[in-house]
Amino acid sequence: MSLLKVERLYKSFKGLQVLKDVSLEVQAGERHVLIGPNGAGKTTLFNCITGTLPIDEGSVEVNGRQISGLPAFTAVRVGMSRTFQKNNLFGSLTVEENLHLAIIACKPYRFNFFKPYYQYNELLTEAEELLKQWNLWERRGRIVNELSYGEQRLLEVLLALACKPQILLLDEPTSGMSPAETVQTTKLIQSMPRSITLLVIEHDMEVVFSIADRITVLHHGEVFLSGAPEEIRGDERVRDIYFGGGKLQHAEA
Numbered sequence: 001m002s003l004l005k006v007e008r009l010y011k012s013f014k015g016l017q018v019l020k021d022v023s024l025e026v027q028a029g030e031r032h033v034l035i036g037p038n039g040a041g042k043t044t045l046f047n048c049i050t051g052t053l054p055i056d057e058g059s060v061e062v063n064g065r066q067i068s069g070l071p072a073f074t075a076v077r078v079g080m081s082r083t084f085q086k087n088n089l090f091g092s093l094t095v096e097e098n099l100h101l102a103i104i105a106c107k108p109y110r111f112n113f114f115k116p117y118y119q120y121n122e123l124l125t126e127a128e129e130l131l132k133q134w135n136l137w138e139r140r141g142r143i144v145n146e147l148s149y150g151e152q153r154l155l156e157v158l159l160a161l162a163c164k165p166q167i168l169l170l171d172e173p174t175s176g177m178s179p180a181e182t183v184q185t186t187k188l189i190q191s192m193p194r195s196i197t198l199l200v201i202e203h204d205m206e207v208v209f210s211i212a213d214r215i216t217v218l219h220h221g222e223v224f225l226s227g228a229p230e231e232i233r234g235d236e237r238v239r240d241i242y243f244g245g246g247k248l249q250h251a252e253a
């Protein structure tokens, strides 16, 4: 059974049809990458999957449980976490404080907001483990606004991991990063355990082909093609609509 199943999804904005009959299945443990030209509807699809946006028609199931039409927190409850194209961090707080807040947000019922958070040993231990696991322990005291853009994007991924998701949606995780930061982020994604299923929007073809088990191409709001990376790489039509010839050759080099 697929972990995530999107069936015949439609979404429009004031008459503009942005997603048309989109069906997509992501198997448990898979690294599934969503590509497509600007405006193809990729982020809108993420917003519809996570419940950030209501859908017009269709369904979204996680582990066989229907979540379409339910509030956005349902996605978190069924084990889904996501990052956004733009950072959503508390810039004046430290890396560690941001992580504490992310952990608290995942399980608010475990915390009493009148008790100082540093009295929750379990919270501090969980944060320490994550910071060490993802090589941010040394930078835990840094104020987020003082981090490079790439470091901030990496922190976003770490915050999404704080909820210990079964399925993680990453929206252009390497956008705006330097080449070195892109390599670091790619390695981080590759090192994630297969217990975390990934659905990733990505434009950088080097990154796409180094992480994907399966690729879905979205074009004008429709699934144009879905298949193994070799299949997508070799498809002339995909080159025409998306790669414009040059980019894919660069990725093969």
Ligand SMILES: Nc1ncnc2c1ncn2[C@@H]1O[C@H](COP(=O)(O)OP(=O)(O)OP(=O)(O)O)[C@@H](O)[C@H]1O
Binding pocket: 013, 016, 018, 036, 037, 038, 039, 040, 041, 042, 043, 044, 045
């Ligand atoms: N809230 C909204 N209201 C109206 N139109 C929207 C809204 N969100 C997205 N759109 C439109 O929907 C279309 C798809 O946008 P979307 O951001 O999903 O594309 P994308 O494939 O993620 O593009 P990119 O790669 O540039 O991020 C675009 O034409 C966009 O202008």
